[in-house]
Amino acid sequence: MTVQETGIPARTAEQDQFAASLHDLLGPGAPDAARRWAAGDRSPGLALWRELAGLGVTGLAVPVRWGGFGATPMDVVVACEELGHHALPGPAAESLAAVPVLLAVLGDDALCERWLPGLASGEVIATLALPPRVPFAVDADVCGLVLLAGTDAVYEGSPGNRHGSLDGGRWLFELSPGRELVRAPAAACARSRALQIGTLASAAQLLGAGEALLEQTVRHARQRVQFGRPVGAFQAVQHRLADVAIGLEFARPLLYAAAIGLGAADPAAARDVSAAKITCADAAHRAARAALQVHGAVGYTQELDLGLWLAKVRALLPAWGTQAEHRALVLEALTADAESAWS
């Protein structure tokens, strides 16, 4: 499809409003919830997840038939961008995107009936691993449903060793296969769809986190005075933050276009999801490096919340596929047929 056929890569006014309501909900409590999550106290974080369920976030990717909203990938992206903006702890890309899509595409009525209504209502939080690209299951200990999606079959996942993460908002679990749920070929198709929506959701979180880092850094640079002037008046600082703004600005349309393409079953959607992940991750990483540098020593402490976003960006950067893996996927798609590079 040409970009004109796909549609304008931007949010609608309704999606802006939806994001604003999530912003209002998460704004006050999310950083504290993230700190407590890291310390092992999940209760404030889970309380926020329940409130998100009240706004419909947990039901976005669940089909209407199973009690959800059957919303578009673009709606999921708008929600995940806002979650990233607030560094919300917990298995967002997994529970809000990858698991519901995996189950819906598998199409096994018994499985769907067993799990999707609970996922939609928020009673169940879910996580999964899709080795080798997603080797660990995030926060399996708070999840009522843990899946292991291999290339041959989808299994219930049995959590083993637990690892702390650089990002305290993520606890990582090794999984071993439990009961086999569905075999290939249905499993292979569902796995690839789950990988795409999960990758897209993580790209959205990265973009949101990058935006939050830029906002906090601009605020700091306007207030912090050295040599008798705000540090944000120095050109070295201004130009570095301008580059951060450019990176985020030009990542956004790739993210939204990939979401719209995925929703429209565009054959190039997998390529565009990879391109969005590469670019959102690079933009967020640049934002994180600039944020720490401009904050200086105080950015390197726990006295500010800044570290929550710095850690989340660095943790999500290679999650759902490394930059090298996604670049290889894009190039493969571009060189597979002569027309692809023009679409």
Place this chain on the structure above:
Amino acid sequence: MSAGAGQFRAEVRDWLAAHVPAEPLPSVDTAEGFERHRAWERELADARLAVVSWPPRYGGRGASLLEWLVFEEEYHAAAAPVRVGQNGLFLLAPTLFTHGTAEQRGRLLPPMAHADEIWAQAWSEPDAGSDLAAIRSSAVPAEGGWLLSGTKTWSSRAAFADRAFGLFRTDPSAGRHGGLTYLLFDLRADGVTVRPISQLGGGTGFAEIFLDGVFVPDADVVGAPGDGWRIAMSTASHERGLSLRSPGRFRAAAARLVDLWRRDGDLADGGLRDRVVDAWIGARSYQLHTLATVGRLQAGEPVDASASLGKVFWSELDVALHETAMDLLGPRAELAGLPESDGRWLRDYLFSLAGPIYAGTNEIQRNVIAQRLLGLPR
């Protein structure tokens, strides 16, 4: 996209396939090449494809911005000639649509569309480059008009063009930004001397203009005397943003880069491979971003200040893309007359190097982004 727009794409594609010269035209920076490009512009105009988004009475089709993007994609995909009229078409015309009078539009736009008058820009001066408000060239009142004096430089296309537009100081007491007036003048008028300047690649893409008491009638003042800075800044954001650098150019170059990689790429060179991917992604991002900008314009939202984001992005993308092509070509990259399509890589590479400098250097753009968009202190 509507069926009508799909038909429009097909019409443009078919017309270009039938009319784009098989052999590239001689360089636009030679006397012969300039006139060949003028003739090409007239072919476009006669097919009503020179200015598709203008109203029909000035030679356009009243096409939507989305259709304009389609035209640009097809134009660059067909490797059609450089638009010799681009200063007028993409910089002066939008200014006339916004700030000109109906009389000026009726008198100036049709000959511009038909390339009977090709325009040069005359912004910079020897002491007013990035610091454009330091302009010293003056216009003093005379019977029925103004007399221009001073020096303009880096004036694109001025070596062979017919007319020029620029800013002149009309009230030296009104401060740096006040007292500037937007004026149009004839490059062949009495008192005008044009000295072509050889560029990095050897062509004379720009020139120095010496003005010594050059008469300009009142009819050729755009907007009110003294209001030139505001008017020029609105032109500058056209130059930085949507109109001068259409995404079609980068999309076509990125697709050719992927072709070059497919043919010559060394699979073991992961660094170069990543640069090919990033250049393609960057071009697609610019294309999608432009589409989003068109959506905002259609919704009546202003986009002026954010044009600086785009200017830095496309100019750095263009350099990175062409540096990657040069590295892919390896030792053949320096050859001036490579066969097939390769000859254009070197030419376009040299052109890309100017991007971060013209239309306001990228340093100035970053100042604008930091101060006006992010709200950092001056």
